[in-house]
Amino acid sequence: MAIPARTLPVASLALLVGIGGTLLLGHRDTSPDAVRTVPALPAAASAGAGSWTDPAPRGQPRPAPRLVFTPDAEGAKPSRERAPGNGVEGTKGVDVADAQPPAPDATPGAKAAGPRKHGDSVRKRSARRVARTYPRRERGMPYATAYADPYAGMDPRMVGGYRDGPYDAPGDGRGWRTVSERQPAVEGRGGRDGLMRWLGGPY
Amino acid sequence: MRARIALSLALTSVHVSPASALAPADMGDRTAAIATEYLRAWSGDGRSAVADVPYVYGPTVLFYGHPYSRAGLMAEKRRAVERWPVRRYAIRPGTLRVTCNVPEAKCAARATMDYAVSNPAMGTSARGSARFDLGVGFAGPRPLILYEGGAAGSRGGR
Numbered sequence: 001m002a003i004p005a006r007t008l009p010v011a012s013l014a015l016l017v018g019i020g021g022t023l024l025l026g027h028r029d030t031s032p033d034a035v036r037t038v039p040a041l042p043a044a045a046s047a048g049a050g051s052w053t054d055p056a057p058r059g060q061p062r063p064a065p066r067l068v069f070t071p072d073a074e075g076a077k078p079s080r081e082r083a084p085g086n087g088v089e090g091t092k093g094v095d096v097a098d099a100q101p102p103a104p105d106a107t108p109g110a111k112a113a114g115p116r117k118h119g120d121s122v123r124k125r126s127a128r129r130v131a132r133t134y135p136r137r138e139r140g141m142p143y144a145t146a147y148a149d150p151y152a153g154m155d156p157r158m159v160g161g162y163r164d165g166p167y168d169a170p171g172d173g174r175g176w177r178t179v180s181e182r183q184p185a186v187e188g189r190g191g192r193d194g195l196m197r198w199l200g201g202p203y
Numbered sequence: 204m205r206a207r208i209a210l211s212l213a214l215t216s217v218h219v220s221p222a223s224a225l226a227p228a229d230m231g232d233r234t235a236a237i238a239t240e241y242l243r244a245w246s247g248d249g250r251s252a253v254a255d256v257p258y259v260y261g262p263t264v265l266f267y268g269h270p271y272s273r274a275g276l277m278a279e280k281r282r283a284v285e286r287w288p289v290r291r292y293a294i295r296p297g298t299l300r301v302t303c304n305v306p307e308a309k310c311a312a313r314a315t316m317d318y319a320v321s322n323p324a325m326g327t328s329a330r331g332s333a334r335f336d337l338g339v340g341f342a343g344p345r346p347l348i349l350y351e352g353g354a355a356g357s358r359g360g361r
Contacts, residue, residue, distance in 0.1 A: 195311050200307055200309075201306070
């Protein structure tokens with residue numbers, strides 16, 4: 001069947017319109033008001049399924065990242081980076097309490113131990129705590145007071161050693177006592193003190 | 204000087220009979236007197252107290268955790284006196300406690316001691332309180348100090 005010559009332009013036009021419509025309908029909206037959807041999750045959200053949506057307009061400066069995490073799986077746990085106070089909000093399905101980082105001084109005695117310095121061992125921190133509780137003997141102390149051993153039971157290398165001499169002659173600053181020369185436990189810190197040991201008997 | 208005489212009297216008044224023959228109450232009383240007079244004798248601004256060492260101390264003394272001979276003890280006391288030429292020691296009233304081990308003929312005195320010492324030449328001073336321990340043996344012909352120790356209490360000075 002022959003096509004009338006005058007109908008060709010109409011068919012061509014329809015074909016062009018069809019192609020153009022397909023192209024137009026398949027094109028993504030790139031207007032500034034569009035919300036950009038990031039299909040790939042950030043590494044921090046890899047524990048839970050979901051999507052990260054950045055509501056900030058495209059092309060506009062963003063002062064700080066503000067991400068909204070919408071988990072689509074029950075019980076998805078946020079990472080520390082998404083805890084409240086870090087500029088990132090947790091939403092439905094997020095156990096905020098679990099997201100709180102542990103308090104630095106949560107354990108008993110941690111505050112008294114002071115801030116942990118780089119490279120410190122637990123023993124060093126403990127020694128410092130003891131040294132603060134029982135301050136080091138001061139120079140200038142008369143002999144009768146010089147032997148209160150504030151570091152009883154501690155390794156002297158951790159607290160600076162012990163002065164020597166039975167008097168620890170006030171102000172002289174002579175040397176340090178060694179571990180073997182430590183005083184016996186003083187009264188009130190466990191065990192019998194030296195006087196009662198010397199006395200003997202059930203006293 | 205008067206304090207030294209009092210200390211000597213406290214130590215020698217039982218010389219007439221073996222110290223071990225004392226009644227427990229007498230041992231306690233004697234120990235309390237020795238402790239009081241001992242600190243009084245050490246209070247002063249001279250070095251004469253060092254001379255008492257051979258007389259008031261036993262041949263071996265457990266001195267602040269260390270065993271000392273009389274000679275060694277004298278040396279230590281001399282150093283202390285040089286460091287603090289001016290000394291004031293006193294038992295705080297009501298704090299002296301005496302415990303005796305009668306079978307072994309020895310008594311222990313414990314008290315809170317207030318002190319104030321200074322070294323005018325160096326311009327240093329210290330004052331405060333401390334626990335004062337003194338052990339006295341009564342096994343010999345006269346009582347002897349066999350133990351001395353203590354622990355720091357509150358302090359200040361410089």
